[in-house]
Every structure is written in structure tokens, then in C-alpha cells.
Amino acid sequence: MSYQQKATSYWKKNIQYLIVLLIIWFLVSFGAGILFKEELDTIRIGGFKLGFWFAQQGAIYVFVILIFVYVRLMNRLDKKYGFETKDES
């Protein structure tokens, strides 16, 4: 593959990851915490109503996980395409 082709296919893959991760990002916060909050509130986990729990706890945990998943995916992708940066200084 030429550099140009590699760059294009790397970028495409990156965009795919972004779309999937951002859909999850949207679903746990705007979805579970806001749009479907009422419905989810009928389900209870311990003292929490589920929709309320997502809005004040769950969404935040998922956000943290999402970023670390992205870090791993991209580090693997960088390696696969030979785009990782080595320590310079």
C-alpha cells in the first residue's frame, strides 16, 4: 500500500470507531438518562431507579470506559499501520 492509501484506510477505520463509540456515548446519556428515563425508572436496582441511576452515575462510568477503549483501539490501529510515534526527546 502506498502512504496515501494507508492514510485513507487508517482514517476510515478511525471514523468507524468514532461512530460506534459516539452512538454508545449518546445512548447512555441522552438515551438512558433523558429520553427513556421514565421507562427505565420502572426498573429498579437496589435503591436506584435505573433511569435516574444512568443520569447521575451510570453515564459517567461508561464515559470513562469509552475513552480507555478508544485509546486501546487506536494504539492497535497505529501499530497496524505503522503510525505510532516513538519517544523522541
Place this chain on the structure above:
Amino acid sequence: MDIQTWTWILVGITFALYIGIAIWSRAGSTKEFYVAGGGVSPLANGLATAADWMSAASFISMAGLISFNGYDGSVYLMGWTGGYVLLALLLAPYLRKFGKFTVPDFIGDRYYSNVARLVAVVCALLVSFTYVAGQMRGVGLVFSRFLEVNINTGVMIGMIIVLFYAVLGGMKGITYTQVAQYCVLIFAFMVPAIFISIQMTNNPIPQLGFGGADEQGVYLLDKLDRLHRDLGFAEYTSGNKSMLDVFLITAALMVGTAGLPHVIVRFFTVKKVSDARKSAGWALLFIAILYTTAPAVAVFSRTNLIETVSNTPYDEAPDWFKNWETTGLIKFDDKNGDGKIQYLADKNTNELTVDRDIMVLANPEIANLPNWVIALVAAGGLAAALSTAAGLLLVISSSVSHDLIKKMIKPTITEKGELRAARISAVVAVCVAGYFGIHPPDFVAATVALAFGLAAASFFPAIILGIFSKRMNKEGAIAGMIVGILLMLFYMTKFKFDWFGGGTKEDWWFGISPEGFGTVAMIVNFTVAICVSRFTPKPPEEVQEIVENIRIPSGVGAAQNH
């Protein structure tokens, strides 16, 4: 020892620590002053970003805000954390690869135009100044409440400390002080939260205790919902705001977070692109520790407050009630003359007003915790306010010395001259911030929301399009930013300050609050930018190459060094 002695000791120790770090890590070059030399480890940068981000408002006011708003308070929790996902995925790695010092740098170079740069500088200054005034005020408040000095003296002490380490150390000094400040503030927030969680639910982890039950086996949240119903408030877990408004406010806060220059610039300080991604993850993890504890603290203190004071005879009210009454933050007015405290939703019969800041500040007293814990909260509040103030001051000084002087007014300036200019602008910025801290304009509270709305309506679309659309040109970006900001300013000033004929809640467009309007202005910015760019010439070849280049972490023309 009494509270005041403890407070002086803890505040003294932490201040000595900050100054010590500043002397050890003072900046010798503009690169060190602006981006800490670009060699900060991802973990340290994560800690510093967390401290930078969590301001006096997060530390002191947020739990109280949630406490009084229940479910509606979720907008802050999701909004101020969800933005980091956008930062990590859509902005930080590419801006790091671009490898410049400031946000206006990116806007100016990517859109090959000094007009774009100037618009970005104005936005950065506007956002940062509105934000920093609130921080200095926070410093003054903590001093006056815990150390019984005059508020203005408190602001002056805060100014001198910030001046010292921001001017001397630049970004390098700030970064390492912020690492220390994060440790202080998170310790100060968690200790009382854990104590109270054990007291109320027998569970040492507040995040779990929050969903736990009391001794009778009644779930805390159910108990609170019932108390709320009995007193006529909306159920704690349901809230008052419309779904549309909750949605839009959350979105505006998320996007605003991702567009705030003092947050973005932190990602310029790490060594490489993969470190920028990683440090965004660390930052959010450290932020999440406080942000998942705050709603638990909110529920504990709300339940405690209602159970202790509601229908209690005034003469039997606990000591902390009287203590805080003298500061004016708790007010009791015995309207029906029965000598008891009636705390009700109905404004006409309610006899108790409680300032929201008390929920964190008085929590240790309400829960009868030892004096050193109360003093710790003061030190934590100061750490939160000072770290954010320092980060903002750096953005202000680099916007002036780098973007205005070096890039626009006098490109021939020497490295030494630029460093001097950066220090002088930091001094001026501290003085202006201090002035606003001492003479706070009435609109400070309103302008914090404005800062997020402005960041969302201006920077965010311009940066995103600059990375993800090669076709985006200067005409589109400038038009989008200007229309976005003006629309946001118009809506805020109309409904917050009564300009342009003013208006009340009933006049809001589609029932959208000014806080949520940032989302609308952002969408308008995107739309205008995309439409205008389709009718104007493509950006030049070399700019399209820049875009291709920032998308790849390494490779040809890697911008590793500044």
C-alpha cells in the same frame, strides 16, 4: 484545636507546597511557559486537567445545586463529564498533532486568516475572563467564611499566590501545582463524603451508599422522594424541567466543555498523540471520582437537612444552624409564629431559605465530624478555585502575548521579549480578575452559563470542521463563528439582562432556556459554515495537506516539535 487554627495550619501547608513547586519548576522559555515544554506525562497531565477543570463551582456549589434540583441536576453531571468523550475522540489527538501553542493558533493557521485568528482570540478572552472572575470570588468566600478575614482581603491573598506561581512558572509551574492541588481537593471532598455515607447507610463507598437503605431498611432515595412529596416539592428523582430543556442543556454543557480553551490547551503539553488520548482518559477518571460522589453527597445532605430542621422548634435547632445563620446563608422567618421551622415548597408558607453552597461547606458540621475535616474542606475549596484560576490566566496571557503580539502585531519579537510579554499580560490579567473578584458584576452567575454557550457556539464547530472536513474554508468558518456567537449573545442578553426588549420564561423560543440555547447556536454555526463554504472557493492545497497531516499520528511532516 479549634476549626480556625486547623484551617490556618492546613491552608498554610498547602500554600507553601504550591509556592515550593512553582520555584522548582519555573519556566525558562516560551515553550515551557505556554505548554510546559511539551513533555508532561499522560498521568500528570490527567491530574492537572482534572484540577484545572474542577473549579470552585464544582467543589463548593455543584453538590448543593444537585441537592436542590434533584434529577434536574443531572445536566451538570452528564454535561461536565460527557464533554471529555468528545475531547478525547474528536479534538485532543488532532490538535496535539497540529502542535501549536493555543486554540487561536489552530483556528488562524487552519483557516489561513488573521480575521479567523482575531475572532478566536476575542472568544478565548471573553470565555476566560467571565470564568476567572467567579474563581477569585470563590477564593474570597472561602477565606471569609473559614478564616474570618474580609472577603476582599481573601481575594488579595488569592491574587498574590496565583500571581506568584502563574507568572513565575507559566504552564510548567501551573501543571505541577495542579497535580498537588488535585490531590488536596479530592482528599478534602472524599473524606467527609465517606464519613457521612457510613453514618447514614453503613456503606463506606458513597456511590453505593447513595442507593442503600437506612436502619429501618427504607431506601434513602425512596425516603427522600417521600419527604419531598410531603413538603410539596417535586419528587427528588423526577425533577421539574422539560425533557427538551434537559436534553439541550446537557448537550450545551458537553460541547462547551470540549470547546473551552483552558481545557483544550492542556492537551498540547503531552509528548505525542497517543499520550493526548490517554491523558483525556486519565483526566475523566479523576474527574469522575468527584462527579460520581457529588450526587451522593447531595442526597445525604438533603435528607439530613430536611430530617433535622423540618418542623423542629427553632430553640432546639442544632448549633450549626445558628452558626450559619449568622453568615446569612441560612435564613429563618417564623411566618406563622409557632416557633417551629416550616420548610415547604410553597413560597408563601415556607419559612426557611438555605444557600446551596452550604451543602458542601456545612456538611462536616451537620454530620458532627472532627474539626480537622472541616478545615480540610476549606483547603480543598481553595485548591479548586486557585487551580482553575491559574489555568484560565495562562490562556489569557498566551492569547495576548502569543496570538495578538507575536502573530499579529509584532512578528519580529524575540523569544525573550515574548516571554516577558507573556508574564506582563499574566500580571495584568490577575489584576483584572482580582478587580472583578472584589467588585463582582451582578451577571457573574449568569455569565458562567454564557461561557459554555459561547464556547459551544464558537470554537467547537470551527475546530471539528477544521479536522473532519477538508472542504471547510475560511469564509465558512468565520461566518459560522460570528453568526453563532452573535446569536448566543443575543439570546443570553435578551433573557438574562433584559436587552432587546427582554422577555420572561414564557417568551423563550420553543421553551428553550438560555443555558440550553448554546446547542441551538452551535447547530446554526455548523449549518451556516457548511452552506457558506459550498459557495466559496476551496481552501488552498497546502491547507488541505495540513488537514491530512493532522489526521495521522506520525509520518511525513510529523509536527512533533513546535
